[in-house]
Amino acid sequence: MINILLSGVSGAMGATLQQIIAANPDTQVVAGFDQQALTTLPFPVYNDLTKCNEAIDVIIDFSHFAAFPAIFGFARSHKIPIVIATTGLSEADLAAIDEGAKEFPVFKTANLSLGINLIAKMLTEMVAKLEQGFDIEIIEKHHNKKLDAPSGTALLLADAINDGLATKKDYTYGRYGRDAKRSDNELGIHAIRGGTIPGEHSVIFAGNDEIIEVNHIALSKKVFAEGAVKAAQFLVGQAPGRYDMAMVVND
Known part of the structure; x- marks a missing residue:
């Protein structure tokens, strides 16, 4: 079973991802990250990742670009593989991705379809x-x-x-x-x-x-959610480096 931390859990994509992950027998959401610490979901949702102690195999980030530095910093400090689907990232964010990928697996793609x-x-x-x-x-x-x-x-x-x-x-x-x-x-x-x-x-x-x-x-957001889960499954166990959807297509 792959344990997933879902970033952007309260958004429309977050809701769709929860459905897709729950329907997959090999994956489960064990924690969420959002601007507000929600209490209505069957897993803990943090707005402060220093409080997150769950065992996490991979992070899926489908949030707002303003939240990216926090979630990526958490992934980097704990060397947790991360699937980045957030768009609108800054040059500083992209530079951090390049540097971080030298230390742990980072999956970055413009489209998960x-x-x-x-x-x-x-x-x-x-x-x-x-x-x-x-x-x-x-x-x-x-x-x-x-x-x-x-x-x-x-x-x-x-x-x-x-x-x-x-x-x-x-x-x-x-x-x-x-x-x-x-x-x-x-x-x-x-x-x-x-x-x-x-x-x-x-x-x-x-x-x-x-x-x-x-x-x-x-035709729906499910296309991207399904791609994100495939990417997460692909990324777990990979060596440090940059990965993208083309590698999943060719895998």
Whole structure:
């Protein structure tokens, strides 16, 4: 049985993760971390991790970026493997991840969906054939509560495209103005926010008289929760280092 500390337990993803973890016979939540110490759940929830004494095998962090330093500091000091799914992290946070990964297993990915990571792999392999004669644009759509833009997934897909190109493209975030003509070396990334959209991403290759479009639509948050649990199971027992969803896809 894998004992999980769930960070961000009171959020929508936290609730979904509790359901997915409970349905898995090999995993259980033994503690939570949140801004408020909740007492309505069947496990202790801490707002001060110095009080946490449960035996923990892995941490899943699906919280707010403001809470990240505390949860990552706890993981690092106790050398507990951590799955990081929180977005909007600062440069200081990313630097801490790189340093911490030298000491214990750290799983960081922009998107926990199996489908997105398979698409990213496919894009890297296919874009060389489309480098000449096609303009590339990415459109991402998310719910109206999402804080960061563009999404980490949009950047993941953009980076996967650049990895496969001989000449790297510059990212342009939206367009505005009377002189906003597209340049040849441009990769446009556009963010839409509204309603309760869990997550949609489209990569468009627009050529002369033909359009190729690669789409991924997440119909619920369960996609990401299931990916987080798979990542947690993968991470337990690994050596110190950086891990991501591409490694789970290829495992």
